[in-house]
Amino acid sequence: MSVIGLGAVAREFRKPLSLEQVDFADPKDGEVLVQIRATGVCHTDIHAIDGDWPVKAMLPFIPGHEGVGVVAKTGRLVRGVKEGDRVGLPWLRATCGECEWCLMGWESLCPRASYGGYSANGSFAEYALAPAAYVGHIPACLSDAEAAPILCAGLTSWKALKETEATAGQWVAISGVGGLGQLAIQYAVHMGLHVIAVDIDPQKLWRAKDLGAEITLDAKEQDVAQLVQSQVGGAHGVVVTAVSATAFHQAIGMTRRKGTCVFVGLPPGDFPAPIFDVVMKGLTIRGSLVGTREDLHEALALCAETTIRSPITTQPLLTVNDALDRLRAGQAEGRIVLTM
Ligand code: NAD
Ligand code: ZN
Ligand code: ZN
Numbered sequence: 001m002s003v004i005g006l007g008a009v010a011r012e013f014r015k016p017l018s019l020e021q022v023d024f025a026d027p028k029d030g031e032v033l034v035q036i037r038a039t040g041v042c043h044t045d046i047h048a049i050d051g052d053w054p055v056k057a058m059l060p061f062i063p064g065h066e067g068v069g070v071v072a073k074t075g076r077l078v079r080g081v082k083e084g085d086r087v088g089l090p091w092l093r094a095t096c097g098e099c100e101w102c103l104m105g106w107e108s109l110c111p112r113a114s115y116g117g118y119s120a121n122g123s124f125a126e127y128a129l130a131p132a133a134y135v136g137h138i139p140a141c142l143s144d145a146e147a148a149p150i151l152c153a154g155l156t157s158w159k160a161l162k163e164t165e166a167t168a169g170q171w172v173a174i175s176g177v178g179g180l181g182q183l184a185i186q187y188a189v190h191m192g193l194h195v196i197a198v199d200i201d202p203q204k205l206w207r208a209k210d211l212g213a214e215i216t217l218d219a220k221e222q223d224v225a226q227l228v229q230s231q232v233g234g235a236h237g238v239v240v241t242a243v244s245a246t247a248f249h250q251a252i253g254m255t256r257r258k259g260t261c262v263f264v265g266l267p268p269g270d271f272p273a274p275i276f277d278v279v280m281k282g283l284t285i286r287g288s289l290v291g292t293r294e295d296l297h298e299a300l301a302l303c304a305e306t307t308i309r310s311p312i313t314t315q316p317l318l319t320v321n322d323a324l325d326r327l328r329a330g331q332a333e334g335r336i337v338l339t340m
Helices: 043-050 144-151 153-164 179-190 202-211 224-232 245-254 275-280 293-305 317-328
Strands: 003-009 018-024 031-041 067-074 086-089 092-094 127-131 171-175 194-199 215-218 235-240 255-263 284-287 312-316 335-339
Touching: 003 127, 003 317, 018 127, 031 086, 031 144, 031 317, 043 317, 067 127, 067 144, 086 127, 086 144, 092 127, 144 153, 144 179, 144 293, 144 312, 144 335, 153 179, 153 235, 153 255, 153 293, 171 179, 171 224, 171 245, 179 194, 179 202, 179 293, 194 202, 194 224, 194 245, 202 215, 215 224, 224 245, 235 245, 245 255, 245 275, 312 317, 317 335
Parallel strands: 171 194, 171 235, 194 215, 235 255, 255 284, 312 335
Antiparallel strands: 003 018, 031 067, 031 127, 031 335, 067 086
């Protein structure tokens, strides 16, 4: 028997989500039906709803990929998860398990992957279906709302920091101190890295200081590339979570000789990369997309063992359109987490 519950459905791009009663089917083989209790709002949800990217989500769909809830039903052939377990539904909803990238431990790059809240219905709803093998297992000491942002913002920033290859005692610059950046700063401090935080919003920079950034720079008011080079000789690692193409150009300028600049933010468009600087400084520029199930396990475990937490504000699912408007306008202070 299917269950009926509230869901926030994208029916047209760039329009408010429609709050509807949705029929959630029984889980198929290998799937679980999760009763969602909390779900973070990621800037990716806005790109999805606005149809920002070359490959668009298929309308209609339910966005959301930071859902935390309790398993309400299990399909046949489900292992490792049972009714009543608390689980998280990440962006990487399923992969093929057979391709070159799945086999070499890079399942997050699987070309046949499906994405929760994009190519399949996500967690802006009272229920969501997910393949049991891909759900995250939530440590008991994290509340639903604390765990939700780790499913994407935490996982993605943890993986991106590893991808910078920066080691303890080195400098890392985090460009964009929103949902992802605020967690990236804390993971970086935990890794023993010195942190430079860059944003265009002075309030975000104050928060960055509180979270452990030693240097904060305003990309609107200051020449951030010149300052990072003159103050620390360039950052060994740079992680760009900013939702602005300009920030990507600046990030290359902040990178130290032989350093690595990791692109995470996904604003639409292109930017000019200075060929001369990339060659002469031996820079590595790489993209980073969420992370594997193992990366997620690490990101959650680190939160459970430390005080790393996303600063959150909670509000009911019914106010999802208000949450999206505030995030779009850059007015969300920390991660907004919708509760049911
Ligand atoms: P957010 O809106 O919470 O944060 C974005 C931050 O960027 C804000 O603090 C904003 O003030 C800042 N910013 C804007 N312009 C800037 C500039 N020129 N320089 C420095 N900072 C600037 O968004 P979020 O949820 O943290 O997501 C950030 C981006 O990361 C989005 O594009 C999202 O789609 C993307 N994302 C990518 C992945 C991935 O796997 N690669 C995963 C999650 C999110
Ligand atoms: Zn996300
Ligand atoms: Zn694959």
